[in-house]
Amino acid sequence: xxxxxxxxxxxxxxxxxxxxxxxxxxxxxxGATGDLAHRKLLPxxxxxxxxxxxxxxxxxxxxxxxxxxxxxxxxxxxxxxERFSRRKPDPDVLEGLLDDMRYLPGSFDDDQVYxxxxxxxxxxxxxxxxxxxxxxxxxxxxxxxxxxxGELGRAGLNKADRAETRIVIEKPFGYDLASARQxxxxxLEVFEExxxxxxxxxxxxxxxxxxxxxxxxxxxxxxxxxxxxxxHVQITAAEDIGIGGRAGYYEHAGALRDLVQNHMMQLLALxxxxxxxxxxxxxxxxxxxxxxxxxVPPRPEEVPNMAVRAQYAxxxxxxxxxxxxxxxxxxxxxSRTETYAALRLHVSNWRWAGIPFYLRTGKQLARxxxxxxxxxxxxxxxxxxxxxxxxxQANQIILxxxxxxxxxxxxxxxxxxxxxxxxxxxxxxxxxxxxxxxxPEAYERLIxxxxxxxxxxxxxxxxxxxxxxxxxxxxxxxxxxxxxxxxQYPAGSAGPEEANALLEPGHRWNRL
Amino acid sequence: MPQDVxxxxxxxxxxxxxxxRGLLRRAHAANELLAPARVLNLVVVIDAERRDExxxxxxxxxxxxxxxxxxxxxxxxxxxxxxxxAIHYEEPRNGIGVVLEQVEIEIGPxxxxxxxxxxxxxxxxxxxxxxxxxxGADEVVxxxxxxxxxxxxxxDEQPDPAAALVxxxxxxxxxxxxxxxxxxxxxxxxxxxxxxxxxxRRPALQRIAQVDVRHRGSSRACALLWAxxxxxxxxxxxxxxxxxxxxxxxAxxxxAxGATRAEAEVGVRLEPVExxxxxxxxxxxxxxxxFALSLDRSPGGxxxxxxxxxxxETSWKVLGASRGEGGILGEGVRQALLxxxxxxxxxxxxxxxxxx
Numbered sequence: 054x055x056x057x058x059x060x061x062x063x064x065x066x067x068x069x070x071x072x073x074x075x076x077x078x079x080x081x082x083x084g085a086t087g088d089l090a091h092r093k094l095l096p097x098x099x100x101x102x103x104x105x106x107x108x109x110x111x112x113x114x115x116x117x118x119x120x121x122x123x124x125x126x127x128x129x130x131x132x133x134x135e136r137f138s139r140r141k142p143d144p145d146v147l148e149g150l151l152d153d154m155r156y157l158p159g160s161f162d163d164d165q166v167y168x169x170x171x172x173x174x175x176x177x178x179x180x181x182x183x184x185x186x187x188x189x190x191x192x193x194x195x196x197x198x199x200x201x202x203g204e205l206g207r208a209g210l211n212k213a214d215r216a217e218t219r220i221v222i223e224k225p226f227g228y229d230l231a232s233a234r235q236x237x238x239x240x241l242e243v244f245e246e247x248x249x250x251x252x253x254x255x256x257x258x259x260x261x262x263x264x265x266x267x268x269x270x271x272x273x274x275x276x277x278x279x280x281x282x283x284x285h286v287q288i289t290a291a292e293d294i295g296i297g298g299r300a301g302y303y304e305h306a307g308a309l310r311d312l313v314q315n316h317m318m319q320l321l322a323l324x325x326x327x328x329x330x331x332x333x334x335x336x337x338x339x340x341x342x343x344x345x346x347x348x349v350p351p352r353p354e355e356v357p358n359m360a361v362r363a364q365y366a367x368x369x370x371x372x373x374x375x376x377x378x379x380x381x382x383x384x385x386x387x388s389r390t391e392t393y394a395a396l397r398l399h400v401s402n403w404r405w406a407g408i409p410f411y412l413r414t415g416k417q418l419a420r421x422x423x424x425x426x427x428x429x430x431x432x433x434x435x436x437x438x439x440x441x442x443x444x445x446q447a448n449q450i451i452l453x454x455x456x457x458x459x460x461x462x463x464x465x466x467x468x469x470x471x472x473x474x475x476x477x478x479x480x481x482x483x484x485x486x487x488x489x490x491x492x493p494e495a496y497e498r499l500i501x502x503x504x505x506x507x508x509x510x511x512x513x514x515x516x517x518x519x520x521x522x523x524x525x526x527x528x529x530x531x532x533x534x535x536x537x538x539x540x541q542y543p544a545g546s547a548g549p550e551e552a553n554a555l556l557e558p559g560h561r562w563n564r565l
Numbered sequence: 566m567p568q569d570v571x572x573x574x575x576x577x578x579x580x581x582x583x584x585x586r587g588l589l590r591r592a593h594a595a596n597e598l599l600a601p602a603r604v605l606n607l608v609v610v611i612d613a614e615r616r617d618e619x620x621x622x623x624x625x626x627x628x629x630x631x632x633x634x635x636x637x638x639x640x641x642x643x644x645x646x647x648x649x650x651a652i653h654y655e656e657p658r659n660g661i662g663v664v665l666e667q668v669e670i671e672i673g674p675x676x677x678x679x680x681x682x683x684x685x686x687x688x689x690x691x692x693x694x695x696x697x698x699x700x701g702a703d704e705v706v707x708x709x710x711x712x713x714x715x716x717x718x719x720x721d722e723q724p725d726p727a728a729a730l731v732x733x734x735x736x737x738x739x740x741x742x743x744x745x746x747x748x749x750x751x752x753x754x755x756x757x758x759x760x761x762x763x764x765x766r767r768p769a770l771q772r773i774a775q776v777d778v779r780h781r782g783s784s785r786a787c788a789l790l791w792a793x794x795x796x797x798x799x800x801x802x803x804x805x806x807x808x809x810x811x812x813x814x815x816a817x818x819x820x821a822x823g824a825t826r827a828e829a830e831v832g833v834r835l836e837p838v839e840x841x842x843x844x845x846x847x848x849x850x851x852x853x854x855x856f857a858l859s860l861d862r863s864p865g866g867x868x869x870x871x872x873x874x875x876x877x878e879t880s881w882k883v884l885g886a887s888r889g890e891g892g893i894l895g896e897g898v899r900q901a902l903l904x905x906x907x908x909x910x911x912x913x914x915x916x917x918x919x920x921x
Contacts, residue, residue: 076763
């Protein structure tokens with residue numbers, strides 16, 4: 054006879070609470086002196102503390118190579134919270150949070166660091182009178198991910214008695230399909246998949262999550278959300294800045310890895326997936342995986358016809374002259390790294406067969422905007438004349454993620470007057486006008502979810518590999534092509550002319 | 566914050582509404598990035614002498630402003646209807662500028678008999694309308710119920726907490742009620758729920774023997790609601806509390822009594838203490854096996870103290886910033902768009918604790 058574990062007793066006190074309980078937790082940030090920790094993680098933790106959202110027992114350990122003591126770390130943490138927090142810190146809350154911070158200096162491959170970490174975690178458990186959950190947050194350069202994972206495993210820190218252990222891994226998760234597979238294998242040798250939280254911070258943004266609300270909470274859109282009514286889709290993530298001081302990173306990444314493989318493909322998945330039966334981690338990720346697997350990766354000979362890369366050249370952005378990419382500090386003057394990438398993809402399933410999905414991203418473009426433009430098919434018969442006006446145009450649904458989060462529906466309307474002249478007008482919804490509350494930073498939501506063990510907004514191993522599987526052939530083709538000139542576009546423009554070649558007849562890029 | 570203002574004496578609701586439309590049109594014509602907020606209407610009806618106090622509280626809600634606030638001030642002896650309409654906005658920088666609308670209508674007692682005909686034309690009809698009648702829940706509220714979706718009230722404001730809870734229950738039958746006294750219990754509910762959330766501690770919820778609530782003297786309703794929440798969530802049958810023996814100091818007399826959980830008794834004690842702001846000062850939950858958890862207000866959060874069944878005590882700080890009274894009102898406005906299914910049952914149980 055098989056023993057069946059008794060189900061955990063429900064906690065009736067949580068019913069109706071907006072803020073669900075989080076188990077007492079020790080959060081360990083590897084790379085705690087890095088830019089991400091200072092700009093995002095520490096301020097996010099402060100805001101969670103301010104709102105009373107951190108667990109009732111919370112301890113933070115920062116680990117990095119810099120040789121400093123607890124107080125030095127607290128001083129730097131205070132400075133970054135005061136500078137980057139979305140709200141002015143409350144002095145008492147800030148002091149309380151800083152009091153809970155510890156710092157362990159050392160190299161990530163040094164066994165002694167993990168011995169000291171084990172000892173410190175045990176001290177926390179003892180102080181709390183209960184085992185704290187453990188969350189290891191890898192906010193380091195990606196080459197340290199396998200090192201830290203391996204060391205955590207060797208130190209026996211991949212599991213704990215009577216407490217959960219989780220690991221959060223920042224992007225980039227892999228450099229290509231092979232490295233992503235290898236990293237997955239290394240991570241899953243030490244941790245169970247249910248313990249692993251691969252971050253794509255885009256998924257923590259309110260506006261990205263709202264894509265799901267828009268699609269699945271409104272009966273208005275679902276009937277037209279398919280190949281019968283939609284003509285094509287454009288996803289744009291345009292930036293009006295260059296690479297700043299990130300040449301070292303960007304030269305190795307490029308636009309395709311930096312934005313397309315993760316953020317933009319996630320948008321595509323959320324936009325095209327089938328409705329999940331519940332907003333629950335595996336149900337949602339199963340649906341995303343299904344649709345990603347329906348995107349057939351290009352064969353090498355197809356790449357030039359479905360992908361365009363380019364680099365920004367010297368130009369004018371916002372009235373200011375800016376250098377070209379090859380003139381930027383730290384960039385190889387012969388670099389073939391793309392600062393612009395555009396793709397045409399197809400989702401080969403019943404819902405989307407034959408519909409082109411155009412993705413484009415770039416730096417130093419005319420305007421900063423992230424949006425999804427869904428263009429519907431034209432009406433089948435037009436009884437109205439279009440003389441004397443721009444005429445009837447296909448309806449568009451524009452989902453703007455930034456800078457003005459919202460939804461615009463473009464409709465044809467009659468121009469006032471005696472004739473029956475039509476022009477497009479906008480019906481607009483802007484978050485700023487309908488929700489006066491301030492959205493939390495994506496990292497606040499994601500850190501909290503990781504502490505609660507909710508992986509809905511994190512990327513699963515098979516999903517990561519499916520994402521790389523689509524992008525990998527393009528990366529390979531571009532890497533192997535060492536002779537074709539890289540198209541250039543003037544900084545401040547809408548991108549290279551060559552991107553127009555991706556468009557099917559009758560289509561054009563939406564104006565930035 | 567830039568603003569544009571219109572005002573008129575001896576005017577009409579239609580004229581006020583037309584003026585608002587004009588102000589919005591003018592703002593949009595000057596800058597097409599200005600867009601009116603469309604969240605909810607907040608209708609506030611107050612006696613003229615409280616006008617400044619309430620206006621200051623409204624200005625302290627931070628970003629949780631209603632999109633259109635209609636402030637009706639009732640002045641003894643006034644016979645005319647005068648009004649001011651204003652729009653406020655932040656200059657758009659990286660995107661749109663959100664426009665907030667504020668209307669102030671000065672009326673006399675004779676207007677109250679037909680108040681709904683004054684307010685109705687001035688609210689944005691497709692948005693939820695929240696009614697706040699500071700200091701009272703009287704015939705003015707009844708008069709406006711038909712156009713109200715949400716009633717904002719503060720059970721702590723009434724001199725008789727039992728009567729306040731009865732009135733809240735009455736109103737709950739007609740509209741959704743956001744009770745500021747209930748919102749003051751939120752951090753205390755969240756923290757107690759979290760403390761009992763680890764699976765190994767959940768069984769202790771069935772062993773609770775005593776709950777103590779320390780509260781400001783004037784916040785007995787808040788304390789009753791917290792105790793009512795515990796009772797309603799845990800299935801206790803509340804019994805009327807009697808005058809307690811403790812806490813009969815400057816802050817007033819306490820209440821003590823209990824509830825029944827299955828066959829066992831649960832002691833409930835409400836103890837008034839000195840506290841600068843409305844709300845709770847602390848709670849203690851003790852179990853039959855000796856386990857006890859205490860939470861008390863403290864700078865930067867709550868001071869937590871736990872006693873294990875073996876008597877060992879540990880203490881720590883639970884972080885969280887106080888929202889202050891401005892924050893509570895802002896939270897009330899925000900909550901008007903949400904629905905909390907636990908308030909009604911907690912309210913019923915709280916009424917069960919009220920002294921006979």
